[in-house]
Amino acid sequence: MSVLRFEGVTKRYEGGHVALDNVNFDLAKGEMAFLTGHSGAGKSTLLKLIHLAERPSRGSVFFNGTNLLKVKGRKIAFHRRAVSVVFQDHRLLTDRTIADNVALPLLLRGMRRPEVNRRVSEILERVGLGARQRALPGQLSAGEQQRVGIARAIVSEPDLLVADEPTGNLDPTLSAEIMSLFASLPDRGTTVLIASHDLGLVRRMRRRVLVLNHGQLADDIAAEDLAE
Numbered sequence: 001m002s003v004l005r006f007e008g009v010t011k012r013y014e015g016g017h018v019a020l021d022n023v024n025f026d027l028a029k030g031e032m033a034f035l036t037g038h039s040g041a042g043k044s045t046l047l048k049l050i051h052l053a054e055r056p057s058r059g060s061v062f063f064n065g066t067n068l069l070k071v072k073g074r075k076i077a078f079h080r081r082a083v084s085v086v087f088q089d090h091r092l093l094t095d096r097t098i099a100d101n102v103a104l105p106l107l108l109r110g111m112r113r114p115e116v117n118r119r120v121s122e123i124l125e126r127v128g129l130g131a132r133q134r135a136l137p138g139q140l141s142a143g144e145q146q147r148v149g150i151a152r153a154i155v156s157e158p159d160l161l162v163a164d165e166p167t168g169n170l171d172p173t174l175s176a177e178i179m180s181l182f183a184s185l186p187d188r189g190t191t192v193l194i195a196s197h198d199l200g201l202v203r204r205m206r207r208r209v210l211v212l213n214h215g216q217l218a219d220d221i222a223a224e225d226l227a228e
């Protein structure tokens with residue numbers, strides 16, 4: 001069964017602008033795909049439908065077989081535990097340490113402190129920030145802050161991770177590092193969808209690419225069909 005399924009999804013914003021136009025695709029468990037397209041093509045809108053920041057005007061989005069139209073009220077919080085989001089501006093709490101920022105999603109779901117501390121240390125080691133746990137976000141570089149944002153998104157082992165231009169502000173070396181970190185997630189069962197307009201980077205990753213053009217899914221390129 002697919003983790004994510006878009007079925008005839010159209011999104012028309014108030015004022016009449018059609019941001020997505022009859023979009024259909026599936027993502028299988030453990031798959032990693034990129035979402036690309038020109039500025040204004042609809043990438044952020046598509047991701048917003050997945051984490052319920054927006055609702056479709058027509059069609060349906062299914063997550064693990066559940067139509068997201070049925071996810072309302074208190075169920076939204078549960079949905080957001082299964083789907084983690086990485087934003088370009090990472091949205092860290094500036095007055096909390098790195099470790100506290102990463103611990104938050106686990107504490108919110110009632111996990112006990114010793115287990116939280118163990119998991120936070122482990123994930124910060126994995127993103128190369130094991131020695132910076134007590135630092136505040138403002139004491140880290142942009143790339144390090146982005147890695148904290150990713151650590152916070154993956155610490156709860158989500159079924160699906162979506163990222164909106166996660167390497168937007170980073171230099172090429174850091175971007176490649178962050179992408180390898182994402183690429184390691186499917187091995188642990190997390191499905192990954194990343195919006196990026198950095199075509200060079202996307203091609204180098206050799207994963208499936210969904211291409212949006214003026215709200216329509218113009219192309220769906222399998223990893224093995226990406227040219228050298």
Ligand SMILES: Nc1ncnc2c1ncn2[C@@H]1O[C@H](COP(=O)(O)OP(=O)(O)OP(=O)(O)O)[C@@H](O)[C@H]1O
Pocket residue numbers: 013014015017018019037038039040041042043044045046197
């Ligand atoms: N809240 C909104 N109300 C009205 N129109 C919107 C709204 N949000 C986005 N749009 C419009 O919908 C279209 C798609 O926007 P979206 O942000 O999804 O594109 P994008 O592919 O992510 O672009 P970028 O790469 O520039 O971030 C754009 O034309 C945008 O102006």
